[in-house]
Amino acid sequence: MRWSQLFIPTLREVPAEAEVVSHQLLLRAGFIRQLGAGIYSYLPLARRTLQKIERIIREEMERIGAQEFYLPALHPAELWQETGRWTEMGDNMFRLKDRTGRELCLGMTHEEVFTSIARNELRSYRDLPQLWYQIQVKFRDEPRPKAGLLRVRQFTMKDSYSFDLDANGLEKSYRLHEQAYRRIFDRCGLEYTVVQAESGAMGGSESEEFMVRTDAGEDMVVSCACGYAANLERAVSCLVPITDDPAERSPELVHTPQQKTIQEVSEFLKVPKSRQIKSLVYVVESKPALILMRGDHQLNESKLSRAMETDQFRPATPDEIRDLFGADPGSLGPVGMQGKGVAIIADLSLQNRRNLICGANRDHYHLLNVTAGIDFTAAFYDLRRVEAADPCSCCGRPLDIFKALEVGHIFKLGYKYSRSMKATVLDPEGKEVPIIMGSYGIGLERIMAAAVELYHDEAGIVWPRSIAPFQVLITLLGTQENQKQLAKRIYDALNQMGIDCLLDDRDERPGVKFKDAELIGVPVRVTIGKKFEQGKVEIFCRSQRELREVDADEALLEIIRALGD
RNA sequence: CGGGGCGUGGCGCAGUUUGGUAGCGCGCACGGUUCGGGACCGUGAGGUCGGAGGUUCAAAUCCUCUCGCCCCGACCA
Known part of the structure; x- marks a missing residue:
């Protein structure tokens, strides 16, 4: 092509609204223009790059035997009501009504639509497995679009869905996708890490994310030289063991005037934070819960969600806390709270600990010599947020934590959609069984933006050859x-x-x-x-x-x- | 949704505190001189100062409301 005939509106100056490098450079180099918050127009150069990305994706999807579809972006509400996600998706879903008042939405993802085809057409185990994919626009009404192309309200996704007879089949489809994804990101020239991830509102069990390390990203990734890598939401680590005073003592009230934070109490009583119990109060599905952490640890709310098997929770208000405990935050603890209608759950790091310190449920007082299992009981879960340099649970070396951008995500969905939407086949014995599913996504514009984040210098973008315009x-x-x-x-x-x-x-x-x-x-x-x-x-x-x-x-x-x- | 910031020619900004009828750089058009790292000279076009209402002799500037965008937080398949 001749430059004189191409529309490449380059900019000498950086538009004021662009903060992250990929946004600045894509604007300046004439790839994109903004239409609204989280809504972008793709100009000819961007089209060329995105088409190259698409082509790589198509080739790799075909290579694993996946078949391309093209489904609607406009969905009737009934479909989403069937799986409960019409409600579950909340404000993140764009909703609209047609002229007769029928409710519709703009698709955020396509499990429902693909499953509706599967249930109508797949009859027999002989029809399985199926790998179906499309490259489609998705709409998500993000609470806060940001960072140029990294978090937007309309974007293009390659999404695929696998339909198998059993867990072995799903495992196979899942691994095929993992391999295809590795090849896709390799061919796009990205450096990435595959991490264990949460499946969130997608449902399902196993899930991995493909992450590109960049400070422009919004996720935190924990990784180790041994190969262990996980999203911070579900990362685990070892603890350096702590030896407590083995003596058998009873709780002892101690006056701690104005000492509220773990830090203050630690200095006041001259006891390390790791020997204190941090007491957090949450309201979980409208019932109060006392959550106990080691003094120097942070709660990981994703882990709390998994432990409680719900995402309906929030920190309690100061008033609620006073009503329940008779004291303000800063003086709370589990002792004496049994049988008062407050669920007590504790992090594993408190199990078998002795002679710890916690709030006395009386302002300006703490208790010494509190022993888990004797002075209070609790249900123990892993609730702790991993910190940088914690020992790796696989090999013991210190863990690294960094910011990253999610460019791909693969899920084992299991039966969530096939059960709710009644997508079944007859197995070899003639028995009707639900299809087991997986779903797999790649964000196209994110690949483009990630490449710019990864490869640029003061002068501009340095495209990997495979996706250069x-x-x-x-x-x-x-x-x-x-x-x-x-x-x-x-x-x-x-x-x-x-x-x-x-x-x-x-x-x-x-x-x-x-x-x-x-x-x-x-x-x-x-x-x-x-x-x-x-x-x-x-x-x-x-x-x-x-x-x-x-x-x-x-x-x-x-x-x-x-x-x- | 909470906190903060910003809306003035296509882009980047000044002017707002202290009201007096809009300016700079880049870009754009035309003419000339240039031509290996975002040229120079001259001429010129382009703005109801985000919108609505109000105060005032007079509003970009003060007041009220409203819309949009950005950042932090909350949220996030």
């Missing part, structure tokens, strides 16, 4: 006829070889062409200019920022070689 840019500086002819020859030859090539034939000064070239990030640039008089052209590799002078006759060969580097 063009692979080669011919920067024509000279105005002489023979230079133009050379440019044209190279351009035609590359096109004939199927190499995407952009010819900068604009009537612009060299400086402008060079700056724009680096901004849009094309991997290989050929400059035809003043060196041409000595029969030379220049080849510039964007990633290494390396300039090579080569004979004009060899230009084509050298370009191909540069692409291979």
Whole structure:
């Protein structure tokens, strides 16, 4: 393509609203424009990059035998009511009514629609397995869209769904997807980590996320050199053992005036935080619960959710706490709370601990010598948030925690949708059994944005070759006829070889062409200019920022070689 | 939803405290000189200052309401 005929509105300055690098560069390089909060238009360069991503995805999905569909984005409410997600999705779902008042929504994901096809058409175990996918627009009314393309309200997703007879089949479909995803992200040039994840509102058991490490991301990933990696929401770690005073003592009231926080009590009583009990009060499905953590630990609410088997909970208000405990936060504890209608649950780190310190449920007082299992009882769960440098539960080495962006997610759904929507087949014995399902998603624009986050410099974007909008840019500086002819020859030859090539034939000064070239990030640039008089052209590799002078006759060969580097 | 910030030509901003009828840089158009790292000179176009209402002789500026966008938090398949 000729630059003079392409719409590439580059910007010299960074638009004020762009904070993260990928947003700034994609705007400046003329890939995207914003239409509203979390709503973006994709201009020709972005289309080219996204189409390359799509193509890679299609090839890899076909490779595992998946079949492409194209389903509606507009869904009748009844479908979502069947699975309960019409309510469950809450305000995150865009809802609308048609002219007759019928309720509809814009699809956030397509389990319901794909399952509705499956239940109507799949009759026999002989029809299984099926791997179905599509590349579709999704709508989510995010409470807070942000960071350019990283969190938006309309985006493109490759979503696929597997339908199997049994758990073994699901395992197979799931692993096929894992492999396909690895190949997709490898081919897109991304560095990523596969982490154990929560399945959240998708339902289901096993789930892994494909994460790209970047500070622009919103997730926290815990990882270890041994290969262990998990989303912070479900990460586990070991604890350095603590030896308590073994003596058998009874709780002892101690005056702790104005000492409320763990820190204050620790200093006041000269006792380490790890020997205190942190008491948190939550309201879980409208019933009060006392949650006990070690003094120096943080509660992980995802783990609480799993332990309580509900996501309906919130911290109690100060008034509620006073009514229940007769004291304010800062002086709370489990002793004497048995049988008062307050559920007591505790983190595993408190199990078998002796002679600890907790609030006395009386303002300005704490209790010494509180022993788990004797002075209070509790249901124990893993509720602790992993901290950086905790020992890895697999190998004991210190864990690393970093921010990351989720670009893909695979789930074993199990029977959640097939049961609620009655998608069944007859098994070999002629018995009707529900289909077991998996679902798998990749965010296309996120791949594009993640690549920019990962690969850029002060001058602009440095695209991985596989998803660059063009692979080669011919920067024509000279105005002489023979230079133009050379440019044209190279351009035609590359096109004939199927190499995407952009010819900068604009009537612009060299400086402008060079700056724009680096901004849009094309991997290989050929400059035809003043060196041409000595029969030379220049080849510039964007990633290494390396300039090579080569004979004009060899230009084509050298370009191909540069692409291979 | 809570907290904070910002809306002034296409982009980046000043002007708002102290009301007096809108300015700078970039970009854009035309002419000329330039032409290897975002050129220079000259001329010019382009803004009901997010919107509505109010105060005032007079509002970008003060007051009320409202809309939009960004950031932090809450939330997040």
